[in-house]
Amino acid sequence: MINYPLGIKKERSRVHPAQAKSSCNPVEFGKRGMSFESDINATNEYYLAHNIAVVHKKPTPVQIVHVEYPKRSRAKITEAYFREASTTDYSGVYQGHYIDFEAKETSQKQSFPLKNFHKHQIEHMKSVLKQDGIAFVLLHFSERQETYYLSSSFLIKFFEEKHGLKSIPLAVIQEQGILLPQATIPRIPFIDIIHSQLGGDSHS
Amino acid sequence: MINYPLGIKKERSRVHPAQAKSSCNPVEFGKRGMSFESDINATNEYYLAHNIAVVHKKPTPVQIVHVEYPKRSRAKITEAYFREASTTDYSGVYQGHYIDFEAKETSQKQSFPLKNFHKHQIEHMKSVLKQDGIAFVLLHFSERQETYYLSSSFLIKFFEEKHGLKSIPLAVIQEQGILLPQATIPRIPFIDIIHSQLGGDSHS
Numbered sequence: 001m002i003n004y005p006l007g008i009k010k011e012r013s014r015v016h017p018a019q020a021k022s023s024c025n026p027v028e029f030g031k032r033g034m035s036f037e038s039d040i041n042a043t044n045e046y047y048l049a050h051n052i053a054v055v056h057k058k059p060t061p062v063q064i065v066h067v068e069y070p071k072r073s074r075a076k077i078t079e080a081y082f083r084e085a086s087t088t089d090y091s092g093v094y095q096g097h098y099i100d101f102e103a104k105e106t107s108q109k110q111s112f113p114l115k116n117f118h119k120h121q122i123e124h125m126k127s128v129l130k131q132d133g134i135a136f137v138l139l140h141f142s143e144r145q146e147t148y149y150l151s152s153s154f155l156i157k158f159f160e161e162k163h164g165l166k167s168i169p170l171a172v173i174q175e176q177g178i179l180l181p182q183a184t185i186p187r188i189p190f191i192d193i194i195h196s197q198l199g200g201d202s203h204s
Numbered sequence: 205m206i207n208y209p210l211g212i213k214k215e216r217s218r219v220h221p222a223q224a225k226s227s228c229n230p231v232e233f234g235k236r237g238m239s240f241e242s243d244i245n246a247t248n249e250y251y252l253a254h255n256i257a258v259v260h261k262k263p264t265p266v267q268i269v270h271v272e273y274p275k276r277s278r279a280k281i282t283e284a285y286f287r288e289a290s291t292t293d294y295s296g297v298y299q300g301h302y303i304d305f306e307a308k309e310t311s312q313k314q315s316f317p318l319k320n321f322h323k324h325q326i327e328h329m330k331s332v333l334k335q336d337g338i339a340f341v342l343l344h345f346s347e348r349q350e351t352y353y354l355s356s357s358f359l360i361k362f363f364e365e366k367h368g369l370k371s372i373p374l375a376v377i378q379e380q381g382i383l384l385p386q387a388t389i390p391r392i393p394f395i396d397i398i399h400s401q402l403g404g405d406s407h408s
Contacts, residue, residue, distance in 0.1 A: 054331045056291050059265040062281065077266065077284040087260050091295055093304070096336035098297035127258045132300035 036105045036140045036147075040090070043186035053191050055092030055099060061085055087124045088135075094194055098133040100125070100152075101190070105140040111167035112139050114159060122159050125152035134194055138180075139173060149193045150177035240309045240344045240351075244294070247390035257395050259296030259303060265289055291328045292339075298398055302337040304329070304356075305394070309344040315371035316343050318363060326363050329356035338398055342384075343377060353397045354381035 040057075047053040066079035088102040104116040117137075128135040135152035154176045158168055183189050244261075251257040270283035292306040308320040321341075332339040339356035358380045362372055387393050 080281040093302035093337040133297040
């Protein structure tokens with residue numbers, strides 16, 4: 001099953017990321033998703049501009065079937081399909097350390113559905129951890145306006161041991177994860193958490 | 205100017221990577237490029253399978269303009285265009301260290317054209333180096349059947365200081381870079397070089 005990436009909706013509806021910031025006003029479902037994604041992208045831009053970290057979202061994987069090469073014009077892809085991502089969406093570097101994460105959102109209030117993560121993404125997280133990479137997920141509860149940092153090592157354990165459950169209860173995320181502070185700039189300050197987990201001073 | 209990624213040709217002509225291995229036999233130009241790319245991909249698969257490193261090629265960036273959602277069928281992209289990559293093609297992790305590289309090929313024999321690298325790729329390499337990431341390029345001379353490892357720090361310096369030159373002379377690459385050994389498995393053993401540069405025992 002292919003998850004249509006939120007970035008596509010953005011391009012189709014031509015909503016500028018600045019217009020799609022999260023707020024307390026009711027927003028359309030599609031825009032809520034975009035808002036979380038654009039908040040992360042804005043955070044990454046902030047980190048890059050301030051030499052704090054280099055993190056990029058990987059392009060949406062697309063299987064290209066047919067391309068036309070019109071004269072005096074750029075190549076046009078006329079048939080293509082979304083492919084399932086084989087890795088996580090975000091990767092980068094912070095002070096030499098490899099960072100790897102997936103960002104997901106739910107409108108549920110009391111638990112986070114596991115179907116947001118594919119088996120091969122879990123496998124990818126395992127491989128990254130074996131190489132001592134920093135692997136985690138950012139879980140956004142849109143109704144609660146809360147974002148949690150959860151280590152991939154815990155997610156993998158839960159995914160494999162609790163396979164009877166279809167979602168992670170919020171209470172478990174609150175116990176095992178870290179609630180990100182409500183911040184303005186950057187919006188999703190995940191580097192603060194990595195920094196303190198690496199033994200640096202906590203920024204909070 | 206958009207560089208049409210070699211991966212596209214592969215998908216269009218449906219050549220299996222295993223059929224496209226480099227050899228001493230004369231091959232079509234298109235297939236030469238694919239061969240180098242598929243050699244790198246095969247190397248990355250080898251590293252992944254043997255828990256040596258986790259390195260992936262980023263998907264080709266595509267700007268999606270129109271998508272059709274037929275009933276009882278998967279979404280079909282009917283209008284899209286190639287976008288210029290804002291980062292390098294490959295990134296990953298080796299023993300906790302962030303790895304970032306670009307792989308390029310030339311049919312020239314005595315120099316490597318600088319036009320293979322875009323200004324924003326050079327900027328990306330600078331950002332990665334500021335974060336103590338391991339950044340380099342793999343330069344493949346198809347006619348010579350030689351691949352060189354060249355640090356991004358040298359490439360950046362050359363790019364900025366020697367902007368009168370349109371290419372890096374082979375002699376400079378031979379002096380500043382490292383010739384990769386002709387290997388069978390994996391084909392492009394770049395991790396050996398990183399390993400020895402990090403202070404580990406050289407595998408050569």
